[in-house]
Amino acid sequence: MTGVAVSEARLHELAARLMEVPGIIGVLLGGSRARGSQTSDSDTDLGLYYRQPLDVAALDELARAVAGPQARVTATGEWGPWVDGGGWLTVDGEPVDWIYRDIDRVVQAAVDAEHGRYAFHAQAGHPLGVPDFAYAGEVALGVVLADPSGQLTALHDRVQAVPPALREALVSGLWEADFLTGVARKAVARRDAAYIAGCLFRIVGVCAHALHGAAGQWLINEKGAVAAAAALPGSPERFRDRVDALFTKVDADPLHLSAVLDAAADLVLDTADACAMMTR
Template sequence: MAARLTALPGIRAVALGGSRARGTHRPDSDWDLGLYYRGAPDVAALAALASEVQGSPIEVAGPGGWGPWVDGGAWLRVDGVQVDWILRDLDRVEAVWAECREGRFEVGVQAGHPLGFWSPAYPGEVALGRVIADPRGELTALQEKVRNYPEALRTALVEAAWEADFSVAAARKSAPGGDPLHVSLCLSRAFGVLAQSLHAHHRTWCLNEKGATAAAAALPDTPARYTERIGEALRGLDPAAVERAAELVREVRSVLAAGGTQG
């Protein structure tokens, strides 16, 4: 499939991503294929190939069809197995990588990413993925570069932990009035920021919210009962829960302030 994809106009490389690339998959896990393109991919040709391999008609969302950061793609069922195609603009990925090397990142609104799409996910996907078709060697060359986590990005994402305190302070104002939506959003945002900062502290890529809490909990020096304490705070959503969240934020920021770790 990957070889046929790279033969289509615009598609320059295909990489296996997600849990299957990292070896953490379950038997029922999806197969996530990143389709790296330059220019304008031939969406009609992609749809024709997708329909052929699935054995039934299927629509492929072109660039922008799924939002500003998750370009587009398709959800296929091939021989009873879920296979997801995810479009990635290789020019944009390379541009984001250049920004990350300078310590710059952004968080964009994106469907399917309730805590926002953090731009370092682009080079992170390349770093953690498995290149399976790359006729010109472009994605392979980029992968070699992104294996070294930029110190400037590490510094920027660690410093971003200030927002966790800010979000908890906002939740503290809403909790006494019984506003569970605002409190839950503020605390979730705080914990999402902590996950990004903890991963960066250890020079580890954090791609999205899924599994980020458990992954952060497994990192060295993360406060004890990290996952359980987050769950307790999000179940409570009252003033006491907010203070428990504030305590966890303080502990994590203390870890971040302790200095560098070996990557």
Template structure:
């Protein structure tokens, strides 16, 4: 499949507006499982030619697919297409290269956003943009723009590290809110508060170790594997989310306190 993907990337890079194509996800990091999707980031400037993308999709996909233009999938995950090629899932994901570069500049100053985005129940954390670049495998980059940005993002910005560690205060706040609601049996609100708290802790722990956290998928296990993470982190989080009672809230409170101790004064 890899030669097919590389040929596809070369063809995609000739579409007007597309400046580079990168392999992302587990296959770029070497952690894929049998049957894992092939995630291709299509980095564009201006307006990509969606008609040309649709024509290419029609030529390579096993069945007809819809190509969604920028903004069609929400404000942060621009658009793209879900293809099946030779029986294998291949995702095209549009990324506005100008916006990625702006976010990277903000991250270097310790600034980030968390936006509402379908498919990201804990919100889309803007550092995911440079994180994707840092962890990708560049497949086609005629102008060298994405390759140059990738080299820059390899070094995790210290201001961003500080800012994301400091974000752990909100985990404390979320647990306090859950504590008030747990006695009333409000499972939805408690689950949302605790999930938010644990998601923030995962982000803070990754930042503390200068490791990019791209989204919620696998974030718990990845955080649990980091040095100095509280013992039994993954099991305790899973237990708390399964119970959603007063005891679960106290488990969450203990975890927040332990993680903030790891983070130090910034957390």
């Protein structure tokens, strides 16, 4: 690895070549590079927005041409229902990820978000689940590299602001965090630390999404979600430290488990208060 990101000119060249693959309608630069927060070890994420049928054979041939004979891409859906598919490539000595996105599914996710409808979907590698509105958030936070038809640019402009109905729904979703603290207490007598830890993870995830909803900010990934929530103006005091403390105190001692759940309940209440203040 060189530690030097793939150049802007190279990215635009790749995007132009990708547009020659039947089925691809647009290319979006995503991830930390699009947000300007990349580090020397960050991958470059390229969203390949397609409409079926996607010519995977032609895409595979292009992958080998730009990333070497060992490169390959997947069939659509091979990485699971929400990550979809793509390829982990090395271009000019640097990691470049091609990630499929079905444009019609992305548009539907944006419509659902505008109506305050969302859900977390099971997906390998995503313990909280993939929120369907992440598709819209990816477009909002990304940089359009190629879009001959204008569809991707139009969607990018449409989803810049988190829809008011989604913001309200995410804050209302705090009911689940409150519910889970009560459910987890039933596992204290059984010393079921693993189950309680699982409940705590979801409680924290729901709180992070509620805070982002209240702040009108897209949250599209579990990675770094707690730090991102803690950095929001108006977030509960010491949010990140309090979250970290929850997990460091989980063991098989019922007294410790009860104390952890008491702290979690306080965090949920403080999150609700913070959301109320942020949405005034």
